[in-house]
Amino acid sequence: MAITYAQAGVDIDRGDELVERIKPLARRTRTPLVVSDVGGFAGLCRVPPGMSDPVLVSGTDGVGTKLKIAFATGQHGTIGEDLVAMCVNDIVTCGAAPLFFLDYFATGRLSLEVAEAVIAGIARGCELAGCALLGGETAELPGMYADGEYDLAGFAVGAVDRPALIDGRRVQAGDAVIGCASTGLHSNGYSLARRVLQTELGLALDAHVPELGQTAGEALLTPTRIYAKAVAALLDGHDGRVHAQSHITGGGLPGNVPRVLPEGTGVALREGSWDPAPIFSLIERGGPVERREMWRAFNMGLGLVVVVDPAFADEAVRRLSAAGERATIVGEVEARGADVQFEDRVRFV
Amino acid sequence: MAITYAQAGVDIDRGDELVERIKPLARRTRTPLVVSDVGGFAGLCRVPPGMSDPVLVSGTDGVGTKLKIAFATGQHGTIGEDLVAMCVNDIVTCGAAPLFFLDYFATGRLSLEVAEAVIAGIARGCELAGCALLGGETAELPGMYADGEYDLAGFAVGAVDRPALIDGRRVQAGDAVIGCASTGLHSNGYSLARRVLQTELGLALDAHVPELGQTAGEALLTPTRIYAKAVAALLDGHDGRVHAQSHITGGGLPGNVPRVLPEGTGVALREGSWDPAPIFSLIERGGPVERREMWRAFNMGLGLVVVVDPAFADEAVRRLSAAGERATIVGEVEARGADVQFEDRVRFV
Numbered sequence: 258m259a260i261t262y263a264q265a266g267v268d269i270d271r272g273d274e275l276v277e278r279i280k281p282l283a284r285r286t287r288t289p290l291v292v293s294d295v296g297g298f299a300g301l302c303r304v305p306p307g308m309s310d311p312v313l314v315s316g317t318d319g320v321g322t323k324l325k326i327a328f329a330t331g332q333h334g335t336i337g338e339d340l341v342a343m344c345v346n347d348i349v350t351c352g353a354a355p356l357f358f359l360d361y362f363a364t365g366r367l368s369l370e371v372a373e374a375v376i377a378g379i380a381r382g383c384e385l386a387g388c389a390l391l392g393g394e395t396a397e398l399p400g401m402y403a404d405g406e407y408d409l410a411g412f413a414v415g416a417v418d419r420p421a422l423i424d425g426r427r428v429q430a431g432d433a434v435i436g437c438a439s440t441g442l443h444s445n446g447y448s449l450a451r452r453v454l455q456t457e458l459g460l461a462l463d464a465h466v467p468e469l470g471q472t473a474g475e476a477l478l479t480p481t482r483i484y485a486k487a488v489a490a491l492l493d494g495h496d497g498r499v500h501a502q503s504h505i506t507g508g509g510l511p512g513n514v515p516r517v518l519p520e521g522t523g524v525a526l527r528e529g530s531w532d533p534a535p536i537f538s539l540i541e542r543g544g545p546v547e548r549r550e551m552w553r554a555f556n557m558g559l560g561l562v563v564v565v566d567p568a569f570a571d572e573a574v575r576r577l578s579a580a581g582e583r584a585t586i587v588g589e590v591e592a593r594g595a596d597v598q599f600e601d602r603v604r605f606v
Numbered sequence: 607m608a609i610t611y612a613q614a615g616v617d618i619d620r621g622d623e624l625v626e627r628i629k630p631l632a633r634r635t636r637t638p639l640v641v642s643d644v645g646g647f648a649g650l651c652r653v654p655p656g657m658s659d660p661v662l663v664s665g666t667d668g669v670g671t672k673l674k675i676a677f678a679t680g681q682h683g684t685i686g687e688d689l690v691a692m693c694v695n696d697i698v699t700c701g702a703a704p705l706f707f708l709d710y711f712a713t714g715r716l717s718l719e720v721a722e723a724v725i726a727g728i729a730r731g732c733e734l735a736g737c738a739l740l741g742g743e744t745a746e747l748p749g750m751y752a753d754g755e756y757d758l759a760g761f762a763v764g765a766v767d768r769p770a771l772i773d774g775r776r777v778q779a780g781d782a783v784i785g786c787a788s789t790g791l792h793s794n795g796y797s798l799a800r801r802v803l804q805t806e807l808g809l810a811l812d813a814h815v816p817e818l819g820q821t822a823g824e825a826l827l828t829p830t831r832i833y834a835k836a837v838a839a840l841l842d843g844h845d846g847r848v849h850a851q852s853h854i855t856g857g858g859l860p861g862n863v864p865r866v867l868p869e870g871t872g873v874a875l876r877e878g879s880w881d882p883a884p885i886f887s888l889i890e891r892g893g894p895v896e897r898r899e900m901w902r903a904f905n906m907g908l909g910l911v912v913v914v915d916p917a918f919a920d921e922a923v924r925r926l927s928a929a930g931e932r933a934t935i936v937g938e939v940e941a942r943g944a945d946v947q948f949e950d951r952v953r954f955v
Binding site: 259260262264265266267292298299300301302303304310311312313314315316317318319321322324325347348350351353356357359360361363368388392393394396398399400401402403407408410412416419422446448449451453454457458503507508512516517544545546547551553554589606 | 608609610611613614615618621629641648649650651652653659660661662664665666668670671673674682691695696697699700702705706708709710712734741742743745747748749750752755756757759761763765768771797798800801802806822852853856857861866893894895896899902903937
């Protein structure tokens with residue numbers, strides 16, 4: 258009896274069926290710059306015209322063990338939004354406009370329903386970010402993932418004209434620091450969050466938690482905020498007054514804000530000047546988890562931090578708010594010794 | 607006793623240590639177009655100057671269950687080359703010059719030694735392809751991968767000037783079909799290959815197989831050929847005479863060659879006009895696996911198929927050979943009814 262590929266665990270026809278289901282989702286994300294549909298060997302996208310020295314800005318990320326919440330709740334519809342957010346928020350910090358996105362979806366045995374739900378979330382994320390879902394790979398890896406589990410990786414590319422690149426070099430003492438609220442944990446710190454909420458506090462994902470005003474599962478699955486369109490509104494004709502932007506991911510505020518600060522500067526952030534989602538205090542008390550560890554593992558309520566010319570601060574807050582963000586001035590840039598440790602360049606006051 | 611992130615299974619310091627080890631590897635792949643080092647929020651790369659209408663060509667892929675061979679043999683040094691090959695070979699088919707590459711490496715518990723070996727392979731692949739390793743994500747996902755296992759996704763971006771885009775539209779009956787030898791299975795069909803070699807034939811990976819002239823593990827781990835530089839040599843001033851290129855991956859010759867053929871055309875390939883590695887016949891007899899299934903699961907000895915103006919065929923073979931490929935004329939384009947099924951547009955004679 259001859260052996261077939263399907264018997265070895267890989268069903269090419271099921272993969273082809275998924276491609277057919279994805280096509281209309283991807284088509285809705287098409288932008289005028291896209292040259293091809295999904296399906297060829299590669300995705301094609303023009304460079305935006307009119308740039309004197311176009312620079313491509315790229316980023317890749319996954320969503321970490323937030324996946325485990327999707328597996329446990331059977332809710333696969335928004336994790337794709339998280340994936341897009343994690344990648345796109347990185348590239349917009351440089352001032353880049355997102356152009357396109359590609360995804361990698363790997364699983365043991367392909368479930369068309371799950372894969373389609375995940376990729377529909379990716380497509381919605383691309384719409385929210387204003388970029389095209391240009392391609393992707395769906396990998397069936399028998400024996401590598403537990404039943405019903407999968408991993409996701411995303412790749413985003415944007416473009417910025419080199420003179421408009423935002424790289425933190427203009428940051429100086431006295432600049433205003435603006436924070437945009439996160440929607441919750443976003444996609445970082447889930448191993449610690451699950452350890453505390455599920456193991457230490459024994460919360461079931463489907464149990465209503467009064468402090469959260471929703472179930473633990475709902476709070477943990479809240480999609481990562483996509484800041485692309487708000488950043489575009491902020492940067493429109495900002496004329497160099499936006500000096501730096503930082504996407505708050507793994508490492509938290511102390512691990513991410515200093516990445517865009519020039520030597521000899523730091524920031525002072527006023528705790529209490531923003532309003533974190535209740536899940537952070539639940540985790541902190543539930544562990545307990547030390548404050549310092551909380552800052553390092555979680556965004557603690559701010560998903561995007563923007564450093565601007567102080568004369569532009571109110572206008573910046575207005576623009577971000579008009580774009581739907583909860584934005585406030587949360588601190589300022591201060592001079593710091595060049596010998597100050599990386600993470601100590603963020604000071605909480 | 608307070609809980610820390612490390613106790614929850616994620617070691618940020620180990621991740622930082624890996625980043626430090628990767629930096630010199632990535633630095634060696636820098637090209638003159640790269641603006642930033644790895645380490646910021648995003649990777650920056652200029653668009654090559656001098657193009658009238660630059661088009662970005664992007665592709666993402668993984669290496670499938672070839673990973674299982676790396677796990678079983680403990681040889682992690684070349685799987686990264688496979689990853690680059692799978693992505694870059696896709697984008698060069700459009701005529702794009704590779705610009706940069708990003709990787710996603712996910713594991714349960716990070717082993718610095720394994721991760722560094724894998725990423726060193728990725729960096730070497732980038733050097734072979736002439737593109738910059740511009741960034742990457744290393745994800746530690748406790749509980750998602752078996753001990754010692756990991757998954758990999760890659761993402762490549764290249765650029766081509768729109769008038770020079772190769773999209774198969776010039777293909778016509780009478781065109782010559784040139785095949786470039788694969789080095790073996792490349793990175794497709796491993797679930798079937800392992801089923802036959804390990805389960806049916808009971809071959810140990812470290813056992814010398816006379817028919818292969820090496821161990822099964824060595825044959826199965828042979829890196830996927832990277833055709834980027836050969837394609838660049840082929841396309842240099844080709845003046846429209848290269849009509850189409852197809853990277854032979856999952857789906858084999860019948861699944862990939864028709865993707866670049868215009869309607870009403872097909873190809874006739876002369877079996878015996880190229881020289882497949884012995885692993886294909888070992889699998890075919892060992893299963894047994896039907897011939898038709900073999901064509902669909904494996905590249906069967908050809909990793910890249912190029913369709914050229916017949917007057918350019920000898921010159922094309924010369925160029926590819928000079929670039930180090932084993933290239934031969936393997937068939938020609940013929941007229942086919944527009945109603946011929948996709949896979950039947952490849953005819954073996």
